[in-house]
Amino acid sequence: MNPVHLETLLAVLDEGSFEAAADHLAVTPSAVSQRMKALEQAAGRVLVRRVQPVTATEAGEILAQAARRMRLLQAETDAQMSDRLARVPLNVAVNADSLASWFRDVIAEVSSWDGSCLRLRLEDEAHSLTLLRRGDCVGAVTREAAPVSGCDTTPLGVMRYRALACPVMKEKYTLSDGTLDWSAMPALRFGPKDAIQDADLQGRLDYTPPNRRISEIPSSEAFLDAVRLGLGWGLIPDQQSAPLIASGELVTLDERVLVVPLYWQHWRLESPLLQQLTDTVVTAARHHLDPFDDTEVTPGVNVLQEPSGR
Incomplete structure (x- = not known):
C-alpha cells in the first residue's frame, strides 16, 4: 500500500480529525480525505469511523499497527545509513502512579538520546494492552503477564x-x-x-x-x-x-x-531503539520497584x- 496513505491514516488517528491531520501534514483537508478514500479502496474496508475524535475500525487498527512498525523500521534504517538516530516517536502507555514515580528515570534517560522523543499515553495498567492491540503504542506498562499477540513480556516488579x-x-x-x-x-x-x-x-x-x-x-x-x-x-x-x-x-x-505486579509488554520486533527503550524501562523499574515474591503474588x-x- 502507498506509504503516504498509511502515514495519513496515522495522522488522522493520532490527531483525531481530518482537519487536524491536514495541519499536521501541511496539506489540505481535501487531500487528507482523498488519501483516506484511496487507502480504503485499496484495503477494501472502511478504516476509520467519521466521529469526533476519529477512531479506527478493526481493519484500521490492523493497518495502523503495520504502519507504525514500518515507520519505526524505516526510521532506524535511515539512522543506520546516515550514522545517526532519526526522530522516532516512541509511543508508550503508562499508568499514572508509575509516571509520577519510577518512570521519571525513563524520561531522563530518553532525553539523552539524540533525536528520539516519547509520546506517553496515560492509561490504567489494566487497560493499556488495548493500545498495544490497536497498534497505538510500541510498549506498555501493564499488570497483565500474558503477552498480547506479537508482543513479549518482561516482569518489572511490584x-x-x-x-x-x-x-x-x-x-x-x-x-x-x-x-x-x-x-x-x-x-x-x-x-x-x-x-x-x-x-x-x-x-x-x-x-x-x-x-x-x-x-x-x-x-x-x-x-x-x-x-x-x-x-x-x-x-x-x-x-x-x-x-x-x-x-x-x-x-x-x-x-x-x-x-x-507490573510488566513491560512491547512489540516483538528486531529494533535496536525498541530494545534500548526496553532495557531502560526494566532498569528503572528494578531500581525503584520491589522484586517479585512468589509467596506474595x-x-x-x-x-x-x-x-x-x-
Whole structure:
C-alpha cells in the first residue's frame, strides 16, 4: 500500500480529525480525505469511523499497527545509513502512579538520546494492552503477564499500596472502640477506570454502603495532595507515600497491603531503539520497584495481603 496513505491514516488517528491531520501534514483537508478514500479502496474496508475524535475500525487498527512498525523500521534504517538516530516517536502507555514515580528515570534517560522523543499515553495498567492491540503504542506498562499477540513480556516488579489519610481524618473517623468507621469516611478515586480503588473496602466492610462520599482526582500527584489535605482517604503506593509518612503528614489506616505486579509488554520486533527503550524501562523499574515474591503474588494477579503475607 502507498506509504503516504498509511502515514495519513496515522495522522488522522493520532490527531483525531481530518482537519487536524491536514495541519499536521501541511496539506489540505481535501487531500487528507482523498488519501483516506484511496487507502480504503485499496484495503477494501472502511478504516476509520467519521466521529469526533476519529477512531479506527478493526481493519484500521490492523493497518495502523503495520504502519507504525514500518515507520519505526524505516526510521532506524535511515539512522543506520546516515550514522545517526532519526526522530522516532516512541509511543508508550503508562499508568499514572508509575509516571509520577519510577518512570521519571525513563524520561531522563530518553532525553539523552539524540533525536528520539516519547509520546506517553496515560492509561490504567489494566487497560493499556488495548493500545498495544490497536497498534497505538510500541510498549506498555501493564499488570497483565500474558503477552498480547506479537508482543513479549518482561516482569518489572511490584508496587505496594496502603490505605492512608491525614492524621485529622483518621482521628475524626475512629470510633470509641478504636476501629475505623470505613462506611462514613470519605474516599478518593482516580477515575472511573480505577481498578486499584474499586476493591478499596475489600476485607474492611462486608458490603459497600450506598451514597458513599467519593471524590475523583484524575492526577497521581493531585490525588496524593488530596489525601494529605484531608479530602478523603486513598490507596497510595509506597514510592509516593514514604516521605509523607515519615514526616507525619500521612498515617496508615490499617496494615493491609495491596500488591500490584507490573510488566513491560512491547512489540516483538528486531529494533535496536525498541530494545534500548526496553532495557531502560526494566532498569528503572528494578531500581525503584520491589522484586517479585512468589509467596506474595502470582504473575498477572493482584493480591490483597494481610500483614503476615509480607
